[in-house]
Amino acid sequence: MWENLGALSGTPWVYVVVSLSIVLDVFVPILPSGVLVITAATATAGTGTAAGAVGAVGGAGTSVHGGADLAEMFSLVLCAATASVLGDMVAYRLAWRGGDRFDRAIGRSRRLTAAQQRLGTALTRGGGGIVVLARFAPAGRSVVSLGAGVAHRTVREFLPWSALAGITWAAYSVSLGYFGGQWLGSSWVSTALSVFALFAAGSAAVFLMRRPDRHAAH
Numbered sequence: 001m002w003e004n005l006g007a008l009s010g011t012p013w014v015y016v017v018v019s020l021s022i023v024l025d026v027f028v029p030i031l032p033s034g035v036l037v038i039t040a041a042t043a044t045a046g047t048g049t050a051a052g053a054v055g056a057v058g059g060a061g062t063s064v065h066g067g068a069d070l071a072e073m074f075s076l077v078l079c080a081a082t083a084s085v086l087g088d089m090v091a092y093r094l095a096w097r098g099g100d101r102f103d104r105a106i107g108r109s110r111r112l113t114a115a116q117q118r119l120g121t122a123l124t125r126g127g128g129g130i131v132v133l134a135r136f137a138p139a140g141r142s143v144v145s146l147g148a149g150v151a152h153r154t155v156r157e158f159l160p161w162s163a164l165a166g167i168t169w170a171a172y173s174v175s176l177g178y179f180g181g182q183w184l185g186s187s188w189v190s191t192a193l194s195v196f197a198l199f200a201a202g203s204a205a206v207f208l209m210r211r212p213d214r215h216a217a218h
Contacts, residue, residue, distance in 0.1 A: 014040050015079045022083035026091045029139040034173050037080050038194045041177025044072050073178050077170045084135070084166030085159075088145045092158060095149025128161035135165035136172075136198075136205035173198060 018036050025033040134140030148158045176194035184190035 015075070018076070019079055019083040022080055023087040023090070026087040026142050026145055029142050034169075034198050035191075035195055037076070037170065037173040038177035038180075038198060039191055041073060041076060041174045042181040042191050042194060044076070045069060045178045045181025069178075073174055077167070077174045080170035080174065081163070081166040084141075084169060085162050088141065088162040088166070089159070091142065091145035092149040092162075095146040096152060098150065128157070130209065131158070131161035132165040132168055133205040133209050135169045136202045137209060138202055138206070140205065140209070141165075172201065 018033070018040055021033040021036050131144050134144040145162070176197050177191070180190035180194040184193070
């Protein structure tokens with residue numbers, strides 16, 4: 001996978017692939033959008049590291065390569081964050097207009113119903129940090145975006161938190177791939193370690209989101 005994305009690095013196609021995966025991920029949570037972001041960042045960092053080493057041997061400076069890498073990482077963060085917010089808003093709008101069909105679908109799921117109620121309370125109290133946490137949790141983004149739409153939360157309530165969640169998630173994912181590629185090169189080992197760190201963050205997000213329920217139980 002990293003070889004294919006490495007070949008696309010520096011071309012618009014890598015952003016197209018990553019963006020489509022992230023937008024669709026809100027509807028099909030099994031899509032590995034986070035893995036793709038990490039892999040793209042790892043491939044770019046690993047390629048830049050190799051090019052910098054060759055340049056150093058040939059007497060050329062490595063600062064140009066480092067600057068190009070950082071610019072591409074910034075572009076990847078911006079692309080991933082934008083696609084994340086776009087997918088959130090599409091799901092939010094569809095759920096807003098879905099009417100009884102979405103209400104019945106959520107009503108059949110205890111998890112979705114609880115998440116919807118908690119989201120509404122959090123947004124009303126200005127505690128929309130749950131939207132940021134949910135962005136890291138498995139399927140949490142889908143639950144939050146659809147729940148906000150069904151509950152008819154306003155765009156002013158939901159959009160800022162969706163943007164913050166997208167930026168935080170994108171920056172974290174790209175950073176994992178970038179530093180993994182810098183330290184270990186463009187290899188399956190660096191990608192695997194970075195993906196493990198992403199899933200660890202997801203597990204921590206799930207734990208933090210469940211803590212209010214535990215407190216309430218006592």
